Amino acid sequence: MLKLERLTVAYPDFVGRYDLVVPRGALCAVVGPSGGGKTTLLSAIAGFETVAAGHLAFDGIDLLPLPPARRPVGLLFQEFNLFPHLTAAENVGLGLRPDLRLSPAQHAEVEAALDRVGLAGYGPRRPAALSGGQRQRVALARALAMKRPLLLLDEPFAALDPGLRRGMIALVDTLRRDQGLTVVMSIHTPEDVVDRADLIAFVDGGAVAACGPPAAVMNLPALDAFLGR
Amino acid sequence: MPRPGLVAAGLAAAGLVALVILAALTGLGQGGGSVDWSVLVGPYGRRVVVFSCLQAGLSTLLSLALGALLALGLARRASFPGRQFALSLIATATALPGIVVVFAVVTVYGRGGWIGALARSFGFDPGTWLYGLPGILIAHVFMNGPFCARVLLQALEAVPPEQHRLAAHLGLTPRAVFRHLDLPILGREMPGLAALVFLLCFSSFAVVLTLGGGPDRATLEVAIFEALRVDADFARAAMLATGQLGFGLVLTVVFVALARRPAEIAGAGRAATRPDRESRGLRLFDLAALAIGALVVVPPLVAVALAARRLDTLIARDVMAAAATSAWVALAAASLSVMLAVAIAVAARDLRRHRRAGLGRLVATIAYAPLALPSFALIAGLFGVLRRVVDPLAIGPGMVVLVNALMALPFVVRLVEPPLLLAGERHGRLADALDMRGLVRLRLVDWPLLKVPLRSAFALAAALSLGDLGVIAFFGGPDFETLPFLLYQRLGAYRLDEAAAVALLLALIVFLLSLAAHSEPRRDAEA
Numbered sequence: 181m182l183k184l185e186r187l188t189v190a191y192p193d194f195v196g197r198y199d200l201v202v203p204r205g206a207l208c209a210v211v212g213p214s215g216g217g218k219t220t221l222l223s224a225i226a227g228f229e230t231v232a233a234g235h236l237a238f239d240g241i242d243l244l245p246l247p248p249a250r251r252p253v254g255l256l257f258q259e260f261n262l263f264p265h266l267t268a269a270e271n272v273g274l275g276l277r278p279d280l281r282l283s284p285a286q287h288a289e290v291e292a293a294l295d296r297v298g299l300a301g302y303g304p305r306r307p308a309a310l311s312g313g314q315r316q317r318v319a320l321a322r323a324l325a326m327k328r329p330l331l332l333l334d335e336p337f338a339a340l341d342p343g344l345r346r347g348m349i350a351l352v353d354t355l356r357r358d359q360g361l362t363v364v365m366s367i368h369t370p371e372d373v374v375d376r377a378d379l380i381a382f383v384d385g386g387a388v389a390a391c392g393p394p395a396a397v398m399n400l401p402a403l404d405a406f407l408g409r
Numbered sequence: 410m411p412r413p414g415l416v417a418a419g420l421a422a423a424g425l426v427a428l429v430i431l432a433a434l435t436g437l438g439q440g441g442g443s444v445d446w447s448v449l450v451g452p453y454g455r456r457v458v459v460f461s462c463l464q465a466g467l468s469t470l471l472s473l474a475l476g477a478l479l480a481l482g483l484a485r486r487a488s489f490p491g492r493q494f495a496l497s498l499i500a501t502a503t504a505l506p507g508i509v510v511v512f513a514v515v516t517v518y519g520r521g522g523w524i525g526a527l528a529r530s531f532g533f534d535p536g537t538w539l540y541g542l543p544g545i546l547i548a549h550v551f552m553n554g555p556f557c558a559r560v561l562l563q564a565l566e567a568v569p570p571e572q573h574r575l576a577a578h579l580g581l582t583p584r585a586v587f588r589h590l591d592l593p594i595l596g597r598e599m600p601g602l603a604a605l606v607f608l609l610c611f612s613s614f615a616v617v618l619t620l621g622g623g624p625d626r627a628t629l630e631v632a633i634f635e636a637l638r639v640d641a642d643f644a645r646a647a648m649l650a651t652g653q654l655g656f657g658l659v660l661t662v663v664f665v666a667l668a669r670r671p672a673e674i675a676g677a678g679r680a681a682t683r684p685d686r687e688s689r690g691l692r693l694f695d696l697a698a699l700a701i702g703a704l705v706v707v708p709p710l711v712a713v714a715l716a717a718r719r720l721d722t723l724i725a726r727d728v729m730a731a732a733a734t735s736a737w738v739a740l741a742a743a744s745l746s747v748m749l750a751v752a753i754a755v756a757a758r759d760l761r762r763h764r765r766a767g768l769g770r771l772v773a774t775i776a777y778a779p780l781a782l783p784s785f786a787l788i789a790g791l792f793g794v795l796r797r798v799v800d801p802l803a804i805g806p807g808m809v810v811l812v813n814a815l816m817a818l819p820f821v822v823r824l825v826e827p828p829l830l831l832a833g834e835r836h837g838r839l840a841d842a843l844d845m846r847g848l849v850r851l852r853l854v855d856w857p858l859l860k861v862p863l864r865s866a867f868a869l870a871a872a873l874s875l876g877d878l879g880v881i882a883f884f885g886g887p888d889f890e891t892l893p894f895l896l897y898q899r900l901g902a903y904r905l906d907e908a909a910a911v912a913l914l915l916a917l918i919v920f921l922l923s924l925a926a927h928s929e930p931r932r933d934a935e936a
Contacts, residue, residue, distance in 0.1 A: 228574050248684075249580025260571035265593045274589075278581045 182208075182225070182330060182362055187234035189224050189386075196220045196386035197234070202364060202379060204239065204329075207356055209373040209394075210366040212383035213406050218366040221383060222334045225364065227251050238330055238362075254323030254361075256336040261319035262307040268294065268318045269303030275326040293321040297351065313337075313344045317351075324355060331356070333365040346372055370407070374398060382406070414847055419756020422749045423775040429815060430778055433790025437647050437654065448648035458652065461628040464542060464617070465610035468549035472606050475550060476557020477595060479702040482695035483558070484565040484591075485686050495699070499555040500923035502706045504869070505916060506876025507552070507615030508893045512900060512912045513709035514548045514620065515539070516716050523712070540622030548616040551709055553606045558702070564598045565591060577684035586685040601667035608660040608780065612653070614879040615893075619900070629653040633785045634882065637792070647793065650786035661781035713916045716909035723910050727895065732914065735875055735891040738806070742813035743870035747863065749814065750776065750821040754829045755855070762833060776822040779815045784879045787812055792883070805884030809891075812880045817870035824866040828858040868922040875918060 182202040189196040196217045202208045210218050223229045225236065227248035236243045243251050262271045272290045273282050282290065294303055297317040307315050316336055323331055333352070337345040349365075353376045356363050367373055370380065373394075380397040382390040384406070390397050397403070448454050479499070486492070505513075518524045518539050525535035539547075568590060576586050614630045621627060627635065629649055636646035685691055722728065753776045760769030779787070791808065795801045801808065832855045840854045878893040885894040892915050899908035 223574075226574070226578060228577065247580075248574070248577040253578070255575070255578050257571045257575070260569040261575065263572070263589050263593075266589070274579050274581075278579055278585045 181239060182364065183235070183237045184225070185235040187224055187236050188232045189220055189229045190232045194220070194386060196224070198224070198383075198386075198388055200381055200388050200391060202362060204362050205356070205360050206378040207353060207363045207365070207373070207376060208379040208381055209370060209377040210364060210381045210383055211368075211370045211403075211406070212389075216384040217386040218383050219334055220386070221388075222332050222364065222366055225251075225330075226253050226255055226332055252328050252330050254326050254328040254331045256316065256319050256323060256331075256333045258335045258338050261322075261336075262315055264307050266306070267303060268299065268305050268307070268310065268321075271307070271318055272303075272322045272325050275322040289325055290321075293325040294318070296324060296355065297321045313340050313348060316340070316348060320348075320352070320355075324359070329360070329362060331361045331363045331365075333363065335366050335368060338368055342372075345369070349373060349376065370394075370398065415752075415851075416756045416759055419752045419754075419759075419772060422752035423756070423772045426749065426753075426775050426778065426815060426818065429791070429811065430782055430787070432794050433782060433787045434654075436790035436793030436795075437650050437786065439793060445644065445648055448645050449652045454649070454652070456625070457627050457629055457632045457649070458656075460626055461611055461656075464545050464549070464626075464628070465607045465613075467542070468546055468553060468610040469603050469607045471546060471550045472553035472557050472610075473599060473603055475554035475702065475705060476559075476561055476602075477599075478698040479554070479558035480561035480565055481587075481591060482698040482702070483562050485683055485691060485695055486699070487683070487686070495703075497920070497924060498706055498710060499558055499702075501710065501916070501920045502551060502555040503559060504872040504876070504919045504923050505552065506878070506893050506919065507548075507613070508619070508878045508896050508900075509713065509876070509912045509915050509919075510548050510552055510709065511616055511619045512716075512896065512908060513713045514544060514551065516712040516909075517708045518544070518547060523708070537622070540620060541626050544620035544622070545613075545616055545626070548620055549610050549613065551705060552616075553609065554702070555706060557602055557606065560602055561595065561598055564594050568594065573683050577682075581684060583685035583688040583691050586683070601664060604660060604664040604667050608657070608664060611656060611660065612784070614785065614882075615897075619897075629656070630785045630879065633789055634879075637789060638883065643789075643793065646789050650789040653786045654782055657781040657786065661777060664780065710916070713909070713912050716905075717913035719906040719910050720913075722907045723914055725907075727890065728892075728911060728914075731890045731892050731895040731911075734889065735893075738809055738813065738891060739871040739874040741810045742817065742874035743867050745810065745814035746817040746821045746870040747825075747867050749818055750825050750866065751829075751859075751863070754822055754826045755851070757826075758829050758833050762837060773822075773826070777819045780819045784812060784816050784877075787815070788880060788883050802884060802886065805886070805889050809877075809880050809884050809889075810874075813874040813877055814870070816877075816880075817873045820873070821866040821870050824862045824869065825859060828862050829855055832858045864925060868925045872919050872922045875915070875922070 181204050182200070184198045184200040187198045194217070198217075198221050200208075200221075210221065212218055220229060224231055225243070227243070227246065231244055238252055241252075262268075263274070266274070269290050270280055272293055273280050273286065276282060276286045276289060291300070291303065294300060297320050299314060299317050299321065302310070302314065302318075307318070310318065319336070331352075337348045340348065349372055352363060352365070355361065365373070374380070377394050379391060380394045381388050382397060382400070382403055384402075390400050390402055398407075403409075449458070483492070483495070516522045520535050520537060520539070528535040572590060576590060581589065611628065612630050613628060614634065617626070617628045617631045618634065621631060629652060633646050633649045633653065636642045636649060753772055757769045757773035760766070760772065788808075791812070792801050795804070836854045840850050845854060876893060877891070878897060881891050881894045882897070885891065890898075892911055896908055896911045896915065899905075899911060
């Protein structure tokens with residue numbers, strides 16, 4: 181279970197204070213207006229923000245003292261998930277060994293991870309030779325290869341067209357169920373996830389303003405302006 | 410449809426640049442009468458070419474090494490007390506006129522300077538080791554090392570913050586961060602930078618003339634100067650200038666092929682902390698790198714400040730007159746250069762956007778042509794053409810402004826072209842749809858992105874013109890003196906206290922221009 185209690189991130193122009201509980205194996209979609217604090221929330225969980233106060237734990241383990249690399253977190257950004265000078269396989273391999281001295285077994289793991297995201301045979305290609313959706317799949321393959329139980333996705337499919345975007349969300353959902361991952365995904369288009377998410381967290385003004393099952397949260401008046409109702 | 414008014418202005422600007430260059434080339438072609446290749450391939454010519462290449466190659470290697478060390482250190486140490494001041498010193502060293510650099514280097518490392526005094530205090534004769542390759546290398550590294558550092562730092566800082574977060578998330582070691590984040594950037598930027606620094610050092614004039622130590626250690630530019638002004642041998646000057654032109658063309662083609670569009674800040678969100686900055690080993694490494702950088706950059710700047718004991722000499726009539734001349738020449742040259750650059754860049758962009766890519770590329774390339782034709786080849790050629798119809802010295806001021814503007818043009822275009830392209834990419838279609846034209850479009854669409862780079866470009870062009878010694882050395886005289894010309898004369902007459910005051914004045918003006926040029930642009934509308 182992922183648990184945030186009064187997790188506080190403070191900047192001169194922005195203060196985020198978050199409370200959130202995500203059960204193990206759940207898919208939590210984080211929605212809300214731009215500038216509301218979604219990215220800051222995910223960055224704080226991943227370890228990229230200086231936390232001023234509060235608690236952050238996953239399965240009872242306090243994450244705050246841990247540096248980003250030692251948190252049980254797999255991660256995808258909207259862009260720049262891959263190093264352009266490395267091949268797809270090398271980008272995945274970085275998740276297993278940062279010096280890329282992979283054993284034969286690790287090479288096989290890389291191939292298997294690429295296979296799971298539908299990119300078998302794409303290992304030798306560089307990012308420039310891949311489409312936007314394929315690049316995100318490579319990043320997803322790396323997150324899978326790292327075998328981290330908590331997957332954070334910061335609007336990773338926002339640049340994809342609607343069909344591809346829904347396909348990627350379906351892929352994430354399948355992988356979540358197969359591997360028992362806990363997924364927290366910020367997204368601009370809540371309609372893409374209402375039928376898959378266990379929880380919707382509505383983030384606005386640097387706080388989780390509402391959180392619960394999609395059917396309950398999506399009908400709250402607090403979301404009217406965000407959804408344009 | 411490209412906008413006819415602005416395109417016509419750009420074509421006219423490119424035409425003017427091309428006309429001046431063609432006139433210079435004609436002058437070079439006619440100047441020598443019969444072609445005498447022995448000037449270039451004979452023992453003297455070979456010696457000059459070999460020395461030009463040797464000093465430029467070594468200067469480039471050392472400058473890149475220092476620049477990379479400083480840039481990496483400053484990129485990893487994104488905040489420490491005095492970082493902004495250090496960046497200002499780096500900017501000042503980059504823009505300091507060559508003749509002031511010479512004065513500073515002699516004051517620190519010369520026989521009568523700090524190192525000389527130190528050597529004597531230990532009972533050693535310092536000798537004249539500075540004059541020749543050592544002095545040339547010290548001066549070139551002082552000027553170009555910080556320049557490399559600035560270019561590389563800008564590229565390193567443009568890495569999207571997501572990539573640093575990714576590196577931290579993956580637990581990359583400092584070595585892996587260097588391999589996967591820094592090295593690709595350095596590898597991408599360095600070839601073009603090396604070509605540019607080599608070109609600048611290859612055509613170095615003031616430094617080689619004053620620190621070279623004699624005809625045995627002359628570059629092609631110094632050899633042209635000696636042929637024209639000392640020996641009045643125009644045929645030899647024309648052949649040497651032709652050789653210089655050949656090298657310049659090759660180096661410019663290499664530079665244009667290798668140069669990248671300057672990096673823009675990419676990525677989203679707040680800046681990320683580099684994951685390797687906590688490494689203790691790298692802390693020591695960066696401390697050493699910054700200390701080496703300080704050792705190279707700070708003493709000459711301090712020397713200029715401390716040596717100026719006779720500030721009262723600055724109010725002398727000839728200094729005031731030279732300062733006024735420098736000011737109007739610099740302002741006129743910078744204005745002309747910026748106007749030409751904006752006109753050319755706008756026309757090139759509009760032609761490219763409206764499926765006249767070939768003509769657009771040609772117009773843009775003309776702006777870089779002065780790189781291929783070093784100032785001395787340009788001057789020698791124009792000298793050859795003009796002397797048939799007019800006394801070139803009689804129109805000296807106009808020639809100095811024109812040549813200084815053209816010499817600054819490639820650097821100015823490099824600063825104004827990217828924001829104009831960006832404005833076109835972002836808002837071009839919208840502006841077309843709204844039928845925005847001419848100056849209205851320039852003001853509403855281009856100006857918001859252009860104004861900061863334009864200020865930098867103007868300050869850079871003014872600084873380059875202000876520090877010029879090469880062009881004024883040809884056209885200058887008792888009635889037409891600039892500050893660098895005056896400094897050169899005072900150094901030659903061993904009036905060192907007065908020279909120091911002039912050097913300080915020049916350094917201060919350049920420092921202020923550097924501050925204006927490199928003040929941080931606001932990143933509004935980018936959040």
